[in-house]
Amino acid sequence: xxxxxxxxxKKVLRIDNVVKRFGDLTVLxxxxxxxxxxxxVALLGxxxxxxxxxxxxxxxxxxxxxxxxxxxxxxxxxxxxDQDKIRSRIGVVFQQFNLFSHMTVLDNVTLAARKVHKWxxxxxxxxxxxxxxxxxxxxxxxxxxxxxxxxxQQRVAICRALMMEPELLLLDEITSALDPxxxxxxxxxxGELKKQGATILMATHEMTFAHDAADRIVLLRRGHIAENGxxxxxxxNPTDPETQQFFAAYNRV
Amino acid sequence: MPDNSxxxxxxxxxxxxxxxxxxxxxxxxTSVASSVALAVALIVLLKFSPGWPRxxxxxxxxxxxxxxxxxxVDGLLLNIRVxxxxxxxxxxxxxxxxxxxxxxxxxxxxxxxxxxFYTTIMRGIPMIVVxxxxxFGIPGLGLFGRIDKAVLGTIxxxxxxxxxxxxxxxxxxQDVHPSQRASARSLGxxxxxxxWYVIIPQGLRKIAPALMNDFISMQxxxxxxxxxxxxDAVRAAQIVVAKTxxxxxxxxxxxxxxxxxxPFILINDWYSERLRKRExxxxxx
Numbered sequence: 001x002x003x004x005x006x007x008x009x010k011k012v013l014r015i016d017n018v019v020k021r022f023g024d025l026t027v028l029x030x031x032x033x034x035x036x037x038x039x040x041v042a043l044l045g046x047x048x049x050x051x052x053x054x055x056x057x058x059x060x061x062x063x064x065x066x067x068x069x070x071x072x073x074x075x076x077x078x079x080x081x082d083q084d085k086i087r088s089r090i091g092v093v094f095q096q097f098n099l100f101s102h103m104t105v106l107d108n109v110t111l112a113a114r115k116v117h118k119w120x121x122x123x124x125x126x127x128x129x130x131x132x133x134x135x136x137x138x139x140x141x142x143x144x145x146x147x148x149x150x151x152x153q154q155r156v157a158i159c160r161a162l163m164m165e166p167e168l169l170l171l172d173e174i175t176s177a178l179d180p181x182x183x184x185x186x187x188x189x190x191g192e193l194k195k196q197g198a199t200i201l202m203a204t205h206e207m208t209f210a211h212d213a214a215d216r217i218v219l220l221r222r223g224h225i226a227e228n229g230x231x232x233x234x235x236x237n238p239t240d241p242e243t244q245q246f247f248a249a250y251n252r253v
Numbered sequence: 254m255p256d257n258s259x260x261x262x263x264x265x266x267x268x269x270x271x272x273x274x275x276x277x278x279x280x281x282x283t284s285v286a287s288s289v290a291l292a293v294a295l296i297v298l299l300k301f302s303p304g305w306p307r308x309x310x311x312x313x314x315x316x317x318x319x320x321x322x323x324x325x326v327d328g329l330l331l332n333i334r335v336x337x338x339x340x341x342x343x344x345x346x347x348x349x350x351x352x353x354x355x356x357x358x359x360x361x362x363x364x365x366x367x368x369x370f371y372t373t374i375m376r377g378i379p380m381i382v383v384x385x386x387x388x389f390g391i392p393g394l395g396l397f398g399r400i401d402k403a404v405l406g407t408i409x410x411x412x413x414x415x416x417x418x419x420x421x422x423x424x425x426x427q428d429v430h431p432s433q434r435a436s437a438r439s440l441g442x443x444x445x446x447x448x449w450y451v452i453i454p455q456g457l458r459k460i461a462p463a464l465m466n467d468f469i470s471m472q473x474x475x476x477x478x479x480x481x482x483x484x485d486a487v488r489a490a491q492i493v494v495a496k497t498x499x500x501x502x503x504x505x506x507x508x509x510x511x512x513x514x515x516p517f518i519l520i521n522d523w524y525s526e527r528l529r530k531r532e533x534x535x536x537x538x
Binding site for chain 1: 295432433435436437438439440441442443446450451455458
């Protein structure tokens with residue numbers, strides 16, 4: 001799958017000079033990059049480079065220390081904005097799935113629709129069943145999450161994030177907690193979403209997948225953006241020695 | 254224990270199964286023998302203590318048992334009513350206190366401080382003092398006219414137990430992993446919706462055994478309302494004792510309180526065991 005240039009599309013997410021500090025430690029030091037409509041951007045970098053912090057700032061789980069983050073025309077970092085409204089425009093999938101363990105698969109997927117968007121249960125369930133059917137999980141709709149494999153749970157979590165058709169999908173190392181044999185089914189689903197035109201920002205350690213599925217690679221290093229370009233530029237023909245080293249280390253394992 | 258009844262098994266497994274069966278028989282015999290020995294020892298101890306005939310006469314007299322029974326049972330009905338009302342009251346007040354203590358908004362600041370103050374103070378005061386303060390203090394104010402002693406007693410029980418329950422609930426709610434909250438908020442749920450649909454149901458599951466235990470404890474503590482003069486099971490027993498100079502009515506009251514608690518203790522044990530099984534699948538040790 002060759003990467004496509006989406007830079008002419010409208011910007012769904014615009015990260016503008018964002019700074020994030022934890023105490024004395026500057027985790028993100030004036031970071032800027034965009035995600036365009038229908039584009040899949042992979043956020044790469046060694047552990048501790050700030051990938052998860054970027055995700056948390058976008059999702060408003062962390063407050064930035066400086067700079068702005070724009071979702072469409074909304075400045076997420078403006079404290080006057082309704083944070084709950086913003087969050088429901090972004091779909092998030094976490095490393096640890098975070099399904100609600102006391103609810104069935106179906107209730108997990110429909111919760112936001114029913115309670116936040118006040119859909120009648122029937123309408124929410126119809127839509128959710130459609131999503132689950134597409135990934136062959138409709139037969140598990142009445143099961144509780146702990147009866148499912150990690151890969152199944154993660155695919156349900158993706159359905160849950162997709163339910164309200166978010167403008168942006170954040171995938172935060174969604175395969176890191178999975179058995180290598182289950183990684184494939186989750187990545188396949190992400191590939192499917194991309195084909196359907198989803199706008200995706202994903203933090204990942206799956207280099208092959210990032211290379212094949214992402215349209216653009218943003219490489220973080222020590223709180224700065226080290227690279228921002230197509231997979232071919234950044235991963236296949238890097239010029240920076242440290243970048244070369246980073247990808248070489250992954251190729252060895 | 255592997256169940257092989259439907260399969261033909263090797264000689265090794267047959268031998269192991271036979272050995273296990275023999276061990277089981279032995280342990281049953283041992284437990285029967287030790288129980289009998291303990292019972293005999295207790296009986297001998299009682300029979301040979303010099304005061305036994307007198308104790309027997311004043312604590313386990315069949316005659317006074319029959320005399321006290323109907324009156325104490327009547328009293329117990331009051332205890333059951335008080336318990337029912339207190340249960341609802343404690344659930345409402347305890348949950349409110351727990352939720353108030355967990356709020357973060359600026360508006361709630363004074364309430365948060367009050368709730369913290371309340372749970373700290375109430376857990377420190379002996380229950381019987383709370384009963385006296387409410388039972389004799391409120392009527393002393395002369396604001397509300399005559400209030401039934403049982404009502405005052407119920408209020409005191411609710412006030413005291415709410416403080417404990419609030420802390421148990423708070424511990425349970427805070428024990429739900431933060432990632433569940435993050436995930437609910439990411440879906441656009443408000444703080445209140447997150448609490449109601451995600452945190453409370455999961456927290457309650459974790460602390461159900463502790464809550465049941467507090468309920469069982471409250472069940473016997475409703476007997477303390479007798480100190481205010483409400484004619485409950487304990488007070489009814491006291492009245493009979495005062496008339497007859499025989500203590501058997503207290504034994505009657507104890508038996509009734511025990512009978513009342515047994516079903517809940519069984520439910521508690523059953524539920525705890527179910528939780529334990531669900532969380533530790535397949536462990537032998």
